[in-house]
Amino acid sequence: MAPGSSLGWDEIRREFDTVVNMTPAELVKWLDTEESQSVGWTRKGEQESVGHQSGRRIVEIKRKKTAELTDEDYAHMRKVVGYVRRHEAQGGPAGDKRHSRWRYSLMNWGHDPLRGK
Structure with a gap:
């Protein structure tokens, strides 16, 4: 299990x-x-x-094989999941989401909230 987490690494x-x-x-x-x-x-x-730093770290993590991942990688993955879940729950601005700082920020964390919509 990842340090400080009730979730296993696979999850x-x-x-x-x-x-x-x-x-x-x-x-x-x-x-x-x-x-x-x-x-x-x-x-x-x-x-x-x-x-932006997180985005660069995400690229490094995504390019690794599972066996190469470190405890620090898993800690960062947990951080990314939390960030994206919190900001997605906000729903973004009422107006133009496509060109919003909300979307741009989420994309820095590897998540395009408009993908698949």
Whole structure:
């Protein structure tokens, strides 16, 4: 089991693979856009937002085989699942979701809320 979690690693991986609905290639391309870089909270003294850093980490995780995943990878997967679930529950803005900071932020975390809609 992952540290501090009642979920087993297999379940964490399944949840992660469910909420991260962008491929590594799509996410890499997205992270290079102005829209991606325009959203999110940046820690003091850093240049890159937390979400943007997460996106890069997600790409690394998605490219690993299950046997290569570390405890830190599973901890990050749990963080991604929590972030996406919380922000999806907000439902986004009432107006244009396609061009919203809400969507852009979720996409930095590997989740396009408009995919499949």
